[in-house]
Amino acid sequence: MTDNSINSNRRNFLKLSLGIVPTLLLLKPQNLFAQDVLVKEGEVFQYKAKGPADKTCKLCIHYDSLKKGEKTVAGCKAADCRLIPGKYVCAEGSCQLWAKKV
Numbered sequence: 001m002t003d004n005s006i007n008s009n010r011r012n013f014l015k016l017s018l019g020i021v022p023t024l025l026l027l028k029p030q031n032l033f034a035q036d037v038l039v040k041e042g043e044v045f046q047y048k049a050k051g052p053a054d055k056t057c058k059l060c061i062h063y064d065s066l067k068k069g070e071k072t073v074a075g076c077k078a079a080d081c082r083l084i085p086g087k088y089v090c091a092e093g094s095c096q097l098w099a100k101k102v
């Protein structure tokens with residue numbers, strides 16, 4: 001190997017590194033492993049995946065279908081609950097903190 005080819009390889013490696021490192025810094029570890037997770041029944045506020053028809057999550061003021069939208073998670077239509085960060089609740093679910101949407 002000549003000095004020129006070693007220098008060229010070193011330059012290419014440095015260019016590649018300069019591109020990869022900032023990209024890796026932008027990726028947060030929690031985003032790399034983010035999953036759509038439903039709240040389990042009874043996990044918080046006596047949550048149930050199927051609540052009474054007049055007190056479902058989709059009728060609750062804390063149900064936030066606008067933030068990330070509704071999606072199907074583990075077989076139920078779900079969205080964020082403002083009181084339970086990081087997990088989804090079923091639109092047909094309910095809990096003790098239900099409050100009528102105004």
Ligand code: SF4
Pocket residue numbers: 045047056057058060061062063081082083084089093094095096097098099
């Ligand atoms: S507060 Fe309870 S009822 Fe209201 S959206 Fe959250 S989990 Fe559902």
